[in-house]
Amino acid sequence: MADLRKATNLDEQVIAAVVRRTPDSANHRIVNVQQHFLEGILYTVLFEGVPDPAGNRPTFTNRVYVTRNAIETYGHDEALLQIVGARHSRSAYDVFANSDVVSGIIALIVTLFIVANFIVSYRTATLIPVPEYITSGWLLILGFYFGKASGRTD
Structure with a gap:
C-alpha cells in the first residue's frame, strides 16, 4: 500500500473525507496544514453547514x-x-x-x-570495607537528590 502522506491528490482526498463525514456541507477550504504532526499530517478544513431557517450557513x-495508511476526520479537537x-x-x-527517572534508577x-553488602557482611560475619570514594560518591548523589527535591516548588 502506498504512503497516503505522499499522494499527489492529498488535498482532494482530505476534502472528500470531510464531505463523507458531513454530506450536506459546502464551500470546503483548507486553511492550515501541519506537515510534521507526530507521524502524519494534520489538515484544518473549514466548511459551511446546512442553512438555518434565516438562510445563513454556519x-x-x-x-x-x-x-x-489512513485519512481520519475529526469534528471535535477533543476526539x-x-x-x-x-x-x-x-x-x-x-x-x-526525565531526570527523575534517572535519579530513581541510580538510587x-x-x-x-x-x-x-549488608547481607554478605551479616552471613560471613566479616566487615566488608567500603572504599572512601564509593562512600563519598554515594553521599554526593544523595546530596544532589535531596537538594533537588527540596528546591522544587510544585
Whole structure:
C-alpha cells in the first residue's frame, strides 16, 4: 500500500473525507496544514453547514489527520487529541530523558548494592570495607537528590 502522506491528490482526498463525514456541507477550504504532526499530517478544513431557517450557513471546522495508511476526520479537537494521544505513546528515550527517572534508577542501584553488602557482611560475619570514594560518591548523589527535591516548588 502506498504512503497516503505522499499522494499527489492529498488535498482532494482530505476534502472528500470531510464531505463523507458531513454530506450536506459546502464551500470546503483548507486553511492550515501541519506537515510534521507526530507521524502524519494534520489538515484544518473549514466548511459551511446546512442553512438555518434565516438562510445563513454556519461555519464549522474539521481536523483531518493523514497517516501512512489512513485519512481520519475529526469534528471535535477533543476526539482528535484522545485518539492521537492514545496511539502515540512515549518512547524509551522520552522516559529516560526525565531526570527523575534517572535519579530513581541510580538510587535503586545504590540501595540494592548497600543491601547486598549488608547481607554478605551479616552471613560471613566479616566487615566488608567500603572504599572512601564509593562512600563519598554515594553521599554526593544523595546530596544532589535531596537538594533537588527540596528546591522544587510544585
